[in-house]
Amino acid sequence: KAGVTQTPRYLIKTRGQQVTLSCSPISGHRSVSWYQQTPGQGLQFLFEYFSETQRNKGNFPGRFSGRQFSNSRSEMNVSTLELGDSALYLCASSKRTTGAGELFFGEGSRLTVL
Amino acid sequence: AQSVTQLDSQVPVFEEAPVELRCNYSSSVSVYLFWYVQYPNQGLQLLLKYLSGSTLVESINGFEAEFNKSQTSFHLRKPSVHISDTAEYFCAVSDGSSGGSNYKLTFGKGTLLTVNP
Numbered sequence: 384k385a386g387v388t389q390t391p392r393y394l395i396k397t398r399g400q401q402v403t404l405s406c407s408p409i410s411g412h413r414s415v416s417w418y419q420q421t422p423g424q425g426l427q428f429l430f431e432y433f434s435e436t437q438r439n440k441g442n443f444p445g446r447f448s449g450r451q452f453s454n455s456r457s458e459m460n461v462s463t464l465e466l467g468d469s470a471l472y473l474c475a476s477s478k479r480t481t482g483a484g485e486l487f488f489g490e491g492s493r494l495t496v497l
Numbered sequence: 498a499q500s501v502t503q504l505d506s507q508v509p510v511f512e513e514a515p516v517e518l519r520c521n522y523s524s525s526v527s528v529y530l531f532w533y534v535q536y537p538n539q540g541l542q543l544l545l546k547y548l549s550g551s552t553l554v555e556s557i558n559g560f561e562a563e564f565n566k567s568q569t570s571f572h573l574r575k576p577s578v579h580i581s582d583t584a585e586y587f588c589a590v591s592d593g594s595s596g597g598s599n600y601k602l603t604f605g606k607g608t609l610l611t612v613n614p
Contacts, residue, residue: 426604428602431600438600479600485543486600
């Protein structure tokens with residue numbers, strides 16, 4: 384079956400702009416999580432959505448937001464982009480029916496902020 | 498708060514040599530433990546996991562990891578590596594006691610395993 388699909392794969396923005404990233408989870412997976420990966424900070428948890436509700440949130444400023452639709456697809460938005468937002472943004476999905484966080488990751492959206 | 502320390506940022510080895518990638522975690526609650534692998538320009542793939550039961554867990558491609566509660570460690574080992582094992586490996590932990598928060602993973606900074614011919 385198809386894996387986690389993230390679009391776009393690469394994008395370049397300038398400071399002050401905003402960006403929206405999209406994630407389509409594996410069919411049947413209702414939980415979608417987002418992570419930011421940078422060389423300096425590594426992988427950091429942004430937030431998790433399940434049944435269109437944010438269930439967990441990491442320590443990121445309010446410029447980072449997300450949502451989940453009724454078909455489990457998710458988007459994340461970053462407003463007023465800063466140079467430090469340049470990163471690989473990874474989406475992961477899971478069934479969330481068992482008691483542990485086994486995640487299936489997409490290939491990521493690589494954001495460059497100039 | 499949970500934290501994960503991967504003691505080596507880079508591990509170079511020769512093909513067919515054994516390797517151990519070290520991982521220590523800090524948590525005051527019961528935990529679930531994971532190893533993920535990331536190949537260049539790809540997302541992360543689950544390599545193996547410890548949820549409960551036997552403390553030794555194995556993957557289908559020859560890796561194994563042992564959960565050691567007293568030492569709060571979850572080291573990854575392989576007796577004989579291949580060129581194709583070259584990748585970055587991430588150790589991760591989640592809260593094993595709470596049904597609401599165990600889908601938030603805390604990752605280590607990663608270990609780049611380079612297998613040379």
